Structure formats: C-alpha cells, structure tokens
Amino acid sequence: MNGQGRVSPGSAAPAEERGCSWLNVWVFLIFALAVKAAFVALCLWLVVPFCHSSDQPSALQQQFSQWECDSAVPQGTDGGWTCCPKGWKRFQGSCYFLSSDTMSWSESAQNCGGMGSQLVVISSKAEQDFLSEQIKQSKEPKPDNFYIGLFAEKEGQWQWVDKTPYNETATFWREGEPNFLTGENCTVMHVHTKPPNNWNDISSSLKNHRICEAAAVIV
Structure with missing residues (x-):
C-alpha cells in the first residue's frame, strides 16, 4: 500500500505540475522568438544600407x-x-x-x-x-x-x-x-x-x- 501524498510510478502527475510544464514551454518559445526577431533586426540594420537593385x-x-x-x-x-x-x-x-x-x-x-x-x-x-x-x-x-x-x-x-x-x-x-x-x-x-x-x-x-x-x- 502506498502512503498518503505519494504517487505510484504509473499515476498521472498532479494538475498544478502539468500546468507548470506547459508554462515553461511557452516561456521558452517566446524567448526563442524574441531572440530570432532581434537577430533579424540586427541583420537588416547591417545589410540594408548596402542593398541595391540587381542592375547596380x-x-x-x-x-x-x-x-x-x-x-x-x-x-x-x-x-x-x-x-x-x-x-x-x-x-x-x-x-x-x-x-x-x-x-x-x-x-x-x-x-x-x-x-x-x-x-x-x-x-x-x-x-x-x-x-x-x-x-x-x-x-x-x-x-x-x-x-x-x-x-x-x-x-x-x-x-x-x-x-x-x-x-x-x-x-x-x-x-x-x-x-x-x-x-x-x-x-x-x-x-x-x-x-x-x-x-x-x-x-x-x-x-x-x-x-x-x-x-x-x-x-
């Protein structure tokens, strides 16, 4: 018999623990998108002044x-x-x-x-x-x-x-x-x-x- 407060290996995790896991995923995705956006902005800032039409x-x-x-x-x-x-x-x-x-x-x-x-x-x-x-x-x-x-x-x-x-x-x-x-x-x-x-x-x-x-x- 399992003691109170313990979860058997085959049992689902508590709801609050699952919520924290999804929150971590969303935080990671938002952070990754922010980094990508900053990288693209930096590239445009460096490259655009020297971009010109192909016939130049x-x-x-x-x-x-x-x-x-x-x-x-x-x-x-x-x-x-x-x-x-x-x-x-x-x-x-x-x-x-x-x-x-x-x-x-x-x-x-x-x-x-x-x-x-x-x-x-x-x-x-x-x-x-x-x-x-x-x-x-x-x-x-x-x-x-x-x-x-x-x-x-x-x-x-x-x-x-x-x-x-x-x-x-x-x-x-x-x-x-x-x-x-x-x-x-x-x-x-x-x-x-x-x-x-x-x-x-x-x-x-x-x-x-x-x-x-x-x-x-x-x-």
Whole structure:
C-alpha cells in the first residue's frame, strides 16, 4: 500500500505540475522568438544600407563604406532612399565623381572602372548643364579640362564608352570642334568655355581631370 501524498510510478502527475510544464514551454518559445526577431533586426540594420537593385555595379558597393542618401527617388522606383558615395554629386538617377588629380584618357577610364563606374556619358542638355555648373565650382587651382566618355577609334567615328549611339544633334561641341587634328581622339569638357557648348577633342595622352558616372543606389 502506498502512503498518503505519494504517487505510484504509473499515476498521472498532479494538475498544478502539468500546468507548470506547459508554462515553461511557452516561456521558452517566446524567448526563442524574441531572440530570432532581434537577430533579424540586427541583420537588416547591417545589410540594408548596402542593398541595391540587381542592375547596380557591385564594385561601387565594394569600394565605398560611406554614403549620402536622400528621399528623393526617381519616378517608378519602389525604394525609399537614393544614395551616392560620400563626396559624389547626384543628379536624377546618377552619381558623379569629379577628380582633383589628372590622368590620361585610358588611365581615367580605368580609374572610373575600378570604382564601379565609367567615364560620364552625357545624354541630355539637363545633364550637360548640371555638369557644366559642377566643373565651374571646382576647387582651386582651377582645372581646365575634364575627360568624358566620348572617343573615336577612327577619325570622326565618335562613340560612347557604354555603346550608347552617338547622336550628332545632341552634342555640345565648342565652335569649330571637333577639328580632327592629328591624334585628337578623345573628348573633354572645357571649364573656361561658356556652357552648354564646351566640348573639345584632344589627344588621349594628355593628362586631365575626369568625370566618372555610376547609377545611384536605391534602398
């Protein structure tokens, strides 16, 4: 015979003991969910500033850790912020870098590519006006020329670095340019020429400043 207050091995546990067991399970589940939520929030906080649409150059993300963002997003996008690397200028959906040092045209193209960008391709008067204003504001000593992404492999056969078709009616050459002097197969924007017509053809071996362009990052 079992003594009072004792439960045989095959008997059910008291109701209060079963209640405590279920309470422990619920406490554990709530704790686990809270930890998971905190982990997801941490991941989003770390990752979101560097997420961008799949058509953005990944090298741009890899090269820069500091970004400047605003909430003015291009029409038709779902993102809430438009971002450029710190120190770059934004216009519409693009970021622009105006260099303070000088290189040849091929070195300039390579340098832009190393930053996940390209020498600028100018596709509208609005973009031309924006860039003309930016080069006017360049710091002292005042530079003369900025390379852009327009070149000619053969005399007179101009093309853009991204294969955008060359449209002669949408160009901004200085009066009398391009003049096709020997070796003048690349294009610069000339700081001291009144815009918008400030393009000049020069030799690719000359060292000049450069304008790099990359698509803005939408987050």
